[in-house]
Amino acid sequence: xxxxxxxxxxxxxxxxxxxxxxRAGAKHSPMLDVLDTVERWRSGxxxxxxxxxxGVEKSAPRDAGAxxxxxxxxxxxxxxxxxxxxxxxYEEAQDAIAGxxxxxxxxxISDAQAIEHGLTCGGTIxxxxxxxxx
Numbered sequence: 001x002x003x004x005x006x007x008x009x010x011x012x013x014x015x016x017x018x019x020x021x022x023r024a025g026a027k028h029s030p031m032l033d034v035l036d037t038v039e040r041w042r043s044g045x046x047x048x049x050x051x052x053x054x055g056v057e058k059s060a061p062r063d064a065g066a067x068x069x070x071x072x073x074x075x076x077x078x079x080x081x082x083x084x085x086x087x088x089x090y091e092e093a094q095d096a097i098a099g100x101x102x103x104x105x106x107x108x109i110s111d112a113q114a115i116e117h118g119l120t121c122g123g124t125i126x127x128x129x130x131x132x133x134x
Contacts, residue, residue: 037077038069038132046071049093051129053080054104059123072097080127081107092129102130 041048053066061082068078068086070093080089085107092105108124109117 034067034069034078041069041071041075042132046073047097048072048132049096049129050132051080051089051093051127053125054128055126057108057124059121060125062125068093070094070097081125085125089127089129092127096129096131100131100133102128104128 038048038050048069048071051068051070053060053062053064056062056064062080066078066080068076068080068089070076070090072094074094076090080086088107089105092103096102104126106124106126109119109122111122114120114122
């Protein structure tokens with residue numbers, strides 16, 4: 001289950017693209033590699049969205065500043081979290097590319113929910129997603 005802040009019920013993973021589908025051909029990249037990839041995509045005429053972790057509460061797989069870029073073909077560079085959160089951020093990035101609206105999205109899981117799903121503790125991340133129009 002993927003918990004997005006403000007939702008009464010978790011979003012089933014079956015509603016999200018698989019991590020393998022998102023990650024096909026992509027690698028975890030340092031920030032400079034992500035920017036190099038974005039520059040290459042943009043110079044090739046691709047529309048691109050950038051997702052950046054802007055805040056972390058408690059525990060999270062990535063620190064603030066972690067980035068993930070997505071192009072209109074669905075290619076990905078970088079990482080903001082992992083698992084269902086990353087799949088949900090991918091969907092937000094695709095929506096930002098299509099509609100142009102930037103947004104701040106929050107994903108979190110309580111300690112009790114985390115233990116229920118086999119995790120050691122809960123946490124929350126805040127991710128800013130924007131289409132790059134420069």
